Amino acid sequence: MRIALDAMGGDYAPATTVEGAVEALRENSDLSVILVGDEEEISSELSKKNCRGLQISVKHASQTVEMAEAPLTALRRKKDSSLRVAIDLIKADNADAMVSAGNSGVVMATALHVLGKIQGIERPAIAAVMPTLKDRFILIDAGANVDCKPVHLYQFAIMGEAYARNIFNIENPRIGLLGIGEEDAKGNELTKEAIKLLRNSKINFIGNVEGQDIFAGEADVVVCDGFVGNIALKISEGLAETIAKMLKREISERAGGRIGYLFFRGALKNFKRKTDYSEYGGAPLLGISKPCIISHGRSTSKAIKNAIKLAANFHSKGVLDVISKEFNQGMSRREEVAVKE
């Protein structure tokens, strides 16, 4: 399986991307990775590693997309960016899947432009994984679409359900709508309309869900627009990191803190692992015709490694084919929704 990696994407690239690719390949001999970006910089990073026996190659790209760059500007002016070239590799069937920790708006716009959408899908969405007390849930959309219509949320639910069923092996995923009260009548204009569509669908829709519910593990898939989803994601990350720091400080400030810290290092480590985004590595762009995985801008090499593994798993399980079938077999369902709009 061939993964194209945007080696220049992310705050600590290319050091972390090269390191992550090497780690992924060491753990999985079936993989090959194409590092896309500035050849000189990438080669310099690669020269520090032992790559013997690894299926790793470099594809030069002369440009880099900046984190602050507007999607349409990047699309127009950066036709030789590491991101664009990585996506072009899938288009030309020289790669099976793509990973980027770069500007997620630009990843989305470029993937949409070059690879296109699965038939029937209006807006592709980012499906991120978040931890719960029991296990985890899928948050969709985690940041691709900032201003949504009710039918978009409906489609996110259908795609999220297929992802949960096929990648996480959940038989009948419980789908919730992220809201501000359990009752259907509570919400904003968008969610109050979306909930009507979801109530009429055949998925296992459990209604509005709130912060308490989702971390208690009451839903497998949590649906929202990308603005709300991105805020939810980043608040969770920020708070989890802050709590870990607070506890560390609390412990070290106490009498016997040093002994106590040693005592609890394991528990803290395990806790950190459960709440650490880098464990999940990345989030697929559901609805794009080929597997594209977006990774966190602050991705560490571990996050990149896990994103590469997710890309491979996503491709080998054929999740996009499942979604495509879902939308084409489920025509009547979608038409029913379109009529109601």
Next chain:
Amino acid sequence: MRIALDAMGGDYAPATTVEGAVEALRENSDLSVILVGDEEEISSELSKKNCRGLQISVKHASQTVEMAEAPLTALRRKKDSSLRVAIDLIKADNADAMVSAGNSGVVMATALHVLGKIQGIERPAIAAVMPTLKDRFILIDAGANVDCKPVHLYQFAIMGEAYARNIFNIENPRIGLLGIGEEDAKGNELTKEAIKLLRNSKINFIGNVEGQDIFAGEADVVVCDGFVGNIALKISEGLAETIAKMLKREISERAGGRIGYLFFRGALKNFKRKTDYSEYGGAPLLGISKPCIISHGRSTSKAIKNAIKLAANFHSKGVLDVISKEFNQGMSRREEVAVKE
């Protein structure tokens, strides 16, 4: 100072409300509390307490607002609800401030209808307090207005700033807009317009802020619409509770867990105190002409006690007069905004 307490509001009322009132009065002899609601139920709870020397009284109200009730329905049909009667007490100058842990949408609608807004303010907003690594920040709007216009967010910023300056004694509060990227160009339609207004204002506006930033304590006031704010608030609460449970489990599952738990009880308790909403008690409805404090639906007696204390502090510091002056002296600033809309 006379506080009217909606004794029937909240999931565990009237037991928690009566208990909270008694605790607040024991700690502050300058206060008097009027418990509003079903006289029989309240008296039954009061009979379990030692109220000697406390300035506590009961005002009967025959109805109770349900948590799922729509604001307009409640406003029309529940004219003798505990909430309505409590608010009427302020209107008639028989109380200085009001506290309710009931349906926040109904509290807002009733306060708006009975007490009205401060001149110049379009939408009153809920200002909640949330903990950070260093201290705390004020989240406005935490749930009053689900569909906002840019000028509403601008006004929330002005009110939040006055609240931060006067209640938390912050000299030049840093105001951030809750967003999905640091750049001004990142956001949804609402925030991209709002940021232009905020950039043109005289407040200490620091731009878009994200989850990482806010819990690191980079802003004193975080502005957003009420849908996003309520989700942010509940996700933070849900996650903090979940993390505390995860850690407890991690610790107890380990060898020596029991000893470890005893060792860390203090640290965990302190951590819980810092992340526990009940410490802050409640959130004022900024923009209403009289002090109204909304408390969490799941309020414990401690949360009610702290909400009563906040109501007293809010009233004695004359925060609403400050906001009113801000909006009337700052006329030119507001007009400038209105023209730009």
